[in-house]
Each structure stands twice: as structure tokens, then as C-alpha cells.
Amino acid sequence: MVQTHTVKSFDEELRSLRALVSQMGGLAEYQIRMALDALMDRDIDGAAKVVTADAQIDALEQEAERLAVEIIALRHPLADDLREVISALKISAALERVGDYAKNIAKRSTVLSQARHIQPLAIVPEIGRIVAQMLKDALDAYGSRDTAKALKVRDRDMDVDDLYNSLFRSLLTYMMENPQAITPSTHLMFVAKNLERIGDLSTNMAEIVYYNVTGERMAGDRPKHDDTAFAQAPDASRE
Amino acid sequence: MVQTHTVKSFDEELRSLRALVSQMGGLAEYQIRMALDALMDRDIDGAAKVVTADAQIDALEQEAERLAVEIIALRHPLADDLREVISALKISAALERVGDYAKNIAKRSTVLSQARHIQPLAIVPEIGRIVAQMLKDALDAYGSRDTAKALKVRDRDMDVDDLYNSLFRSLLTYMMENPQAITPSTHLMFVAKNLERIGDLSTNMAEIVYYNVTGERMAGDRPKHDDTAFAQAPDASRE
Secondary structure, X not given: OXXXXXXHHHXXXXXXXXXXXXXXXXXXXXXXXXXXXXXXXXXXXXXXXXXXXXHHHHHHHHHHHHHHHHHHHHHOOOHHHHHHHHHHHHHHHHHHHHHHHHHXXXXXXXXXXXXXXXXXXXXXXXXXXXXXXXXXXXXXXXXXOOHHHHHHHHHHHHHHHHHHHHHHHHHHHHHHHOHHHHHHHHHXXXXXXXXXXXXXXXXXXXXXXXXXXXXXXXXXXXXXXXOHHHOOOHHHOOO | OOOOOOOHHHHHHHHXXXXXXXXXXXXXXXXXXXXXXXXXXXXXXXXXXXXXXXXXXXXXXXXXXXXXXXXXXXXOOXXXXXXXXXXXHHHHHHHHHHHHHXXXXXXXXXXXXXXOOXXXXXXXXXXXXXXXHHHHHHHHHHHHOOHHHHHHHHHHHHHHHHHHHHHHHHHHHHHHHOHHHHHHHHHHHXXXXXXHHHHHHHHHHHHHHHHHHHOOOOOOOOOOOOOHHHOOOHHHOOO
């Protein structure tokens, strides 16, 4: 049974706040799709749309923060309600960052559009597909307060890290064999890093949703498989 | 004249919250210094200390959030006080990210320690010095509610972006001329990107301080000079 507040407009305000966050989420999903399309189809106009959407997300984040602070100041929410407001603040901050990463991917797609055949590029749509699904699931979990779905998001983060590691190493080797492709390959590394970060942020959001619904932190250590900070191309190893 | 609250322990709680944030800031400054030393002096033990400090920062951030939520729930802060609590939350979130970037630099210093002479490495200490100063100034501005210092932080961000652009382009050229140095050069690109992000986050913090003190957003557009998403090595240009 859902508990309703005595003051009707408090519920309305909370719903408005949730709606703002969901709207940001929808824009972020759109951005990622467009950025990946821009990258794979070398679509420069699509890249420009991602940049426009990012400005909208930034504006919505400011609006969400303003509303959250107003709710706190005027309604003095306690316990579950306060957790709800703080969660909305944190998720909107995470979505703002997702927007930044998508925008960066779109910008790099402009340089990458000049690079015809970087062979490891083929792994990118696979990472993009998983990451877009993670974001969607995190947002669905937020919308429906679904803890099972939130847990599922975190489990997928390991797949992203594994694919990212694999791509990073492939690109190191590829650059050594194709020095003329160093510039686009470097940009592709940053694209992959941005996607990996979007996966991380989706996992953060899922953790916030879980905490929001249950009042408990997700059990167990977060799986973390990104070890590219130590990565070397095979022929770069010493002794 | 500073206004004091009727309930003494409210002031104490706010002071505790500020103290937690300042403590996180001190750790983040230490981390950056250690990470840069690890990088330049090839100091593997120093790199391990950065990783340890990051766990402390993460724990302090959770503690700051717990305290902030408690203050909101029990004290119903309004206007300036609420802005103060929300600012503390946002600055601690930014510092947690600074810690992550410093940790990533430290990790990469392990791979870089095996690479002897990457010539563009020389620009890194200069970027590191500016970024560490920006973080220090942002934290000082927070501690002393100094808006002039906060504005100064933002102005320096452009210098960081310019140096980062220059380093990025130098590394692209360097890799083409020295394909055997592609692996360490790539890690150095990510190190530089991490430093540039720490500069951004310090600027974010300065903006939060300014808003916290004045209730107004910093006037004028934020200078933004990072255009490496479009960067190409000279010999990679087409037509």
C-alpha cells in the first residue's frame, strides 16, 4: 500500500522531481544512441544533435536541483522522502555526466569520420549496446523502484570492463602496426573510455536506486575489471 | 557580523560537516602531489599510498553525506544554511572524483615507470603544478568563503586546457615518430586527461563556493579551451 501525504502538493512536487529526472534520462539515452550512430555511420549532423541535447540536460539538472532544494526547504521531508529527494539529486548529477561523455563521443566522431578502416572499431557498437541497455535498465529501475533490475545493471558492468580492456589492448597493437592510424585510434581509445564511464555511472545510478528503495547499500563488492591503467601492447613488454 | 544559531549544536554540526569536507580536500591535495611524484620519480611505493588515500576519501564522502542528510532531517536548515549543506554535499562529491583521477594517475605511473624517455612528459609537471594550485585555491576559497579566490581558480582553467591541448598534439606526433613508445605515450595521454579533469573539478568547486557565499552564479561564460576532441597530429591531416 502506498502511503500518501496529507499535503497533496508535496506528492505532486516529488512526482515533478521524478519526472524531471526521467526526462533527463530519456535525453541521455537519446544522446548515446545518436553519438554511436554518428560514430559508426560517420554522421556529422547527428553529432551536432548530441551537443544540443547536452545543453538541455544541463538545464534540466539545474531545474531538478532547484526543485529538490525547494522541496527540502518548504516540506522538511524525513526518512524515505528525504532519501527520495537526495537520490533524485544524485541521479540527475550522474545523468549530467553521462551527457558530457556522450557529447565528447559525438565530438570525436568528427575526427573519426576521416578514418576509414580502424579494425578494432568493430568492438565499439557491442560496448555501446551494453552500456545503452545498462542506462535504460537503471532508469527503468528508478521509474519502477525495481531492485532486481538495479542488481542486474551492476552485473553487466563487468562485461563492459572486459570488452573495454580487450579493445584497449587491440588498439595498442593496431597503432604499432599502423602508425598512420595513430590519431584516430587515440580518439577511439577515449571514445571507449567514455563508454566505460557511462557504464560505471549507470551502475552508480542502480546503486542509488537500490539504496533509495531499500535503505540499504547493495551487498557485496562491486565487480571491477578495468585494468587498462596497467595495459601494455604485447610487444611493449620488457624482459 | 556572523549570525549564530539559537541551537548551539546546529553550528557545531555545520562546522563538523565543513571540517569533513576540508579533510577530504587535504587528502586529495596529498594524493595529487604523491601521484605526480610517483609519475616523475618512478616511485612505485608512492603510487600505492595514493590508492590507500583514495579509500579514505571515499569513506569520508559517505560520512559527509550521512551527516548532511542528518542535518537536513533534524535541523530543517533554510536559505543560507541549506545552501551551505548542499554545497558541502556537492564539493565532497567533486573531491571524491578528484581522488579517483589521482588514483588513476598513480596506477598509470606504474606502466610509465618502464618507459625511459618520452619527451613530451616534460609538460606534465607544469600542468600538475597549476592543477594542484587550483585545487588548493578552491579549498582555501571554501574554507574562508573567499569569492575573489574562487574567481581566480576559474581563470586558471584556461591555462590548463591550453597546456593539455599542446601536450596532446605533441604526443600524437611523438607516437608517430616513435612507434615503440606508443604504450607509455597512450597512458600519458590519459594522465594528462585526468589532470585536466581535476582542473575542471576544481573550477566546479570554485563555482559552488561562489554560489554558496553570494547566492548568485558566477557571471560570464566559463572559458573552455579543451579542443583535443578534434585534435590531429600535423601529418594526419587530409586533403
